[in-house]
Amino acid sequence: MNNSTYQSLLNRITLVTLLHFSVGALADGFSLKEANTKKIKKEKWVCKYCPAISNTTARITINLNNNSGDEGRFSSAIGDNKKGIGGNVDVDVDKREQDKHYRFLAKDLGKENVSATLLASKTDSYKASIAYEALNYFGHTFALTPFINAGNSSLQLPDNWQRVATTSEMPSDSFIHFSKQLERESWRLSFDKQITQNWQGYIHFKSENKQGIKTTSGNILNKVVMLPNGVDQQHQQFNMGSYYTFENATLSVSYYKSDFNNKRSSIRWQSPYSVLFGGAESGQLSTEPDNQFNQVSIFGHYRHNNFELQARFNYGQLSQKESFLPYSINPLLITNTLPTNNLNGEIKTLSNHIKIRYKTENKWRISLDSNLDDRKNNTQSNDYQRVFTDSVVLNSVAMNRPYSFKKTQVKLQSKYRFIEGSQLAFGWKFDQRERDFQDRNKTKNNKYWFKISTKFASLNSLSFELSRALRDGTAYNRTDQNTLINDALNLQKYYQADREREQARGQVSFNPFKNINTEALINTEVSFQAYFSRDQYRQTDIGLIESKRRGIDLSLTTPFNKHVSLLIYTHNQWQDNLSQGSYWFNEVDWHSDQEDKSDSAGISLMAEKLLDGKLSVAIDYTYSYAIGNVLLNTSLLTSITNNNELIINSQDIKVYADYIYSPDIKIHFGVLYQYFDEQDWRFDYTIDRVANVLGNGISAYNIDDYRITGGIAYQF
């Protein structure tokens, strides 16, 4: 920690001390500890109407499924990539012995996505669990590649492969199919211990293996090929801590450790193209290196009458010491010795969060939040020879930049409850970011907002919120330029640029049938919500100029009676991003306006206890539609084009029914139907459509599949 950080910390502690108030105590709610039980006589509390509760229950459910398809997106939705008939089993065993509780829960045994948990606990003593989960992401099952060993760390072409200049000359019958899939398998161990009445400790551990095949791209000069990249990674997370509860305070300390290990340090591939300048026949990409993160945290909470203080401090260290790959695997290139064998990367993180709240007579509440997040990168900078895609060694060197970030936030908020259920809130938030090695050293954002909300009846409420934020900062000096652009043109990266942000949100809920004496509609709630957000970058000539998002939501929920309920909703959203650019570096000469519209709607109907209380049915329908359009105005080239870039249409229907055949047997039936149509021309291209990019084949999804499930559950 440096001196300025210490000073900042000291200032915060001083502020906290000065804000300590002492006011009269007020009633605080209906806590069980404050219940007035002096007059209770429990001799007649025999609970004769309470039902008998079994201490042990065991339920086994056997399901049979029929899947009509196994294409990636549908398989990801159902957690299974087997087409046709299959089965899975659920097990739920629950045992209680007074204060002890044991449970074994397994779900979808037999499917690709599966979970199982074993839990043991004793009230006021301990809670232990071990859990296993497998989660799959399925991609396309018929992706194409020229490599014979998809997923290997060294990708090879067939022995008889003839290198050619363009993709259209490559023999299409020699491409091989492969499936994209990523599986995450995780184990979790948890142990929580009640050491004394006020003291608890915990240890949590999670180990996750991620394996499968995804795609990345590799290029030699301008010749690109999609690589079926094998993934074999492990991530272990360990978290232990202890917290002590006092009368008016809580203190907690914890330690977090995260260890990432990548069993693949690189990907090599043989280039399918003719050899170009530099003579490179193969390339080598680096993969994500092993890294470790350790962090200690201290949390404190203090409460005295109407004053509350919460504070948390985190100190962490991030490190990475993976050995470097060579500059190039091309034996024809002559390169210098590396300045060091590994990065020896080290980042220290410090964050502190302080929250102060004060309330008086339940009418005024004032809160102050202060956050500091400091990411200090202590990695050494060195000069590295500039080698371009295993083909060219440039004369210049490049120095790596160990980026550091510091975020300081202060939020002051006041709320006034003018009548019960209604309040007015207003506040100010200050957000300062400091960066090194970047275009702008410091940015400052000031946000002002107010919100009014009222709940004037059981189902009726109204809220409205407005905010405005202004961001500016130190002088903007572009750090990366190969060719100078006109000084009159201002390019500001949008996450550092001067920005005006305006936001508004409104919501109203009401019951239109409150005067009706009909039970079916008396609890109906109609809700309408609208929101608007606009970012304007007035000092930017090149880059993002304006971004807007707005939307409306309308929903209706009604429980017709205690067993039948209906939900209908619809949501429409518009998003626009306006960018500008320059071809010739003299003036702004192109404009791009991405206009996106997305709609979603849903109907959900649920009916329980039909047919003498034995049957429950539910229908769920979701509709989603999106269209992305770009309006390009390239005035210098005198062309205006309006192109639909993508259209996405999705519909899902879920129907299920549960029938209680007997006290021990329940029958289940379900249907899931999914329709998904993706028209995105960026991804919808054949493997050889682009002369210098060898793709994976058609990648747009077009799904029209269903899954039928029938099951029987037996309870022992």
Added chain:
Amino acid sequence: MMYSVIIKRVITMRNYFSAFLTIILIVPLLLTQSFAVEIKNNKSKQEKIATPLTAAQLNTLLVKKFKQGKYSKKGADSCLKCHDSESDHNAMGIFNNVHGRRDVNKSPFADLQCESCHGPMGKHGSKVRKGKLREPMISFGKHSLVDADKQNSVCLSCHKDQQRMAWQGSSHQNEKIPCASCHQLHQGQDPVLFKQQQNKLCGSCHKEQLHAINKRSSHPLKWGQMSCSDCHNPHGSFAEHELKRPSINETCYQCHAEKRGPLLWEHAPVAEDCSVCHDVHGSINANLLKQRTPQLCQDCHSPADHPSTVSAGSEFVEKAQSAFTLGKNCMNCHSLIHGSNHPAGRTFQR
């Protein structure tokens, strides 16, 4: 041609669907207006009905009842006489979970039974006089007029653990969200503990996020493989947006630790904040990107940084063959966009 035909069909379907929704929503409103007038006229002919208490009156009465401590004579039997399985306010479901077990120490039923949470019965169980309303009990849920903080004081008197350490001052507490708005105790399994139901429940208020998870590219929330509470702590945390880890990036690194680095060549916005480029709940663009590439890249990088020309309008048509627009466009070459540890990886191509 194919796209225009599809667009027409889709627009027609959307028109039908919009009309259907309009009918569903507007017709009941129109019908109730006529009913409301009729019922109102009928009411004026009937005897006067007692006016329900306002929120302020209700809270005052309940505080008074709580302090008086007039508990029932027979405990749960006094309540279950009426709140049985045939009742509109059926309470029997509580016996299917731990809250209804008398043999479990610290369970509400091991203590004051129903009155542990709903407060002393007082006159609630007495006969109701004509023209009067039954004395209320502490009720829970978002539609209850009982102050949310007071509702929650009941739950928090037992549920004080590390998950709820930051509840006071959290977003949900500030917005007066009662615990029972999300948690259902009078049934065997609390729906919020199941991922898919949890996501729908969160989405019932966070409608923009519910809309986002239905988009083309999103985290696997829609089908319950992930839940909102995998990243957020709804009971409060110290991080922005009630994230479980201290920052946005640290939350992402729980599952995407491969992006954490540090790396030799870092992409500055990646190291600073993943949400600079990604819309984490969902996007119509691939890979959860806020904006489609190459424009997303061109928002920060001008052609002055790149020896090649930027994409022209002609490269955005269906029949184009440009590596700058098709496939991964900029990332066809700059594939390691999250950063590279390769000595020759300054431009993220190695």
